[in-house]
Amino acid sequence: QSVLTQPPSVSEAPRQRVTISCSGGSSNIGNHAVNWYQQLPGKAPKVLIYYDDLLPSGVSDRFSGSKSGTSASLAISGLQSEDEADYYCAAWDASLNGYVFGTGTKVTVL
Amino acid sequence: QVQLVQSGAEVKKPGASVKVSCKASRYTFTSYSMHWVRQAPGQGLEWMGIINPNGGSTTYAQKLQGRVTMTRDTSTSTVYMELSSLRSEDTAVYYCARDGAGAKGWYFDYWGQGTLVTVSS
Numbered sequence: 001q002s003v004l005t006q007p008p009s010v011s012e013a014p015r016q017r018v019t020i021s022c023s024g025g026s027s028n029i030g031n032h033a034v035n036w037y038q039q040l041p042g043k044a045p046k047v048l049i050y051y052d053d054l055l056p057s058g059v060s061d062r063f064s065g066s067k068s069g070t071s072a073s074l075a076i077s078g079l080q081s082e083d084e085a086d087y088y089c090a091a092w093d094a095s096l097n098g099y100v101f102g103t104g105t106k107v108t109v110l
Numbered sequence: 111q112v113q114l115v116q117s118g119a120e121v122k123k124p125g126a127s128v129k130v131s132c133k134a135s136r137y138t139f140t141s142y143s144m145h146w147v148r149q150a151p152g153q154g155l156e157w158m159g160i161i162n163p164n165g166g167s168t169t170y171a172q173k174l175q176g177r178v179t180m181t182r183d184t185s186t187s188t189v190y191m192e193l194s195s196l197r198s199e200d201t202a203v204y205y206c207a208r209d210g211a212g213a214k215g216w217y218f219d220y221w222g223q224g225t226l227v228t229v230s231s
Contacts, residue, residue, distance in 0.1 A: 035217040044205055044221040045155065051214045088155055092215055098171045099157040099216055
């Protein structure tokens with residue numbers, strides 16, 4: 001059971017916007033940077049957002065990250081079929097003294 | 111482009127050990143730490159530990175302490191992850207992932223293709 005909680009699934013129509021939440025606590029999100037990873041079916045994960053809201057080179061600016069207190073969010077605008085994937089938040093957890101991933105969210109494009 | 115190429119799939123019996131390799135190329139091997147992450151079938155991601163190729167220091171997830179060992183060979187730019195006393199719950203895809211080496215903590219900027227380890231009698 002992860003200490004970072006995400007909704008199991010979200011779905012939306014093409015070209016719409018979805019937001020994925022990641023809820024944690026003071027030992028992780030509240031005091032440490034949040035990263036987001038996208039995992040396409042059958043593929044290795046890929047970093048989508050790092051340090052709360054930074055976009056790696058080559059990642060579409062349709063993806064954006066934010067953080068407030070002990071929660072973080074990933075937004076995907078202009079949803080496309082290629083965005084169908086599992087998304088994971090992640091952060092350092094000082095209580096566990098380890099890096100933790102969120103429970104994961106499956107995004108479906110209707 | 112950075113490349114991380116992992117060894118092939120393994121099938122092991124309960125109680126045995128497995129050693130997975132991850133060969134890095136197209137960057138300075140000793141300048142970036144390497145993590146290992148695993149994913150059981152249909153499950154989420156689990157961080158296993160990190161090794162600093164420059165010196166070989168390691169940090170392991172508490173859950174795996176005593177069973178996991180990460181090593182490196184700087185002459186071949188390869189890191190290894192060995193897991194002992196295997197049980198069925200260790201069946202998973204194992205990934206190596208390079209640390210981004212940023213100033214605000216860990217994140218994984220490049221990933222290997224994954225290695226499926228199956229533990230079955």
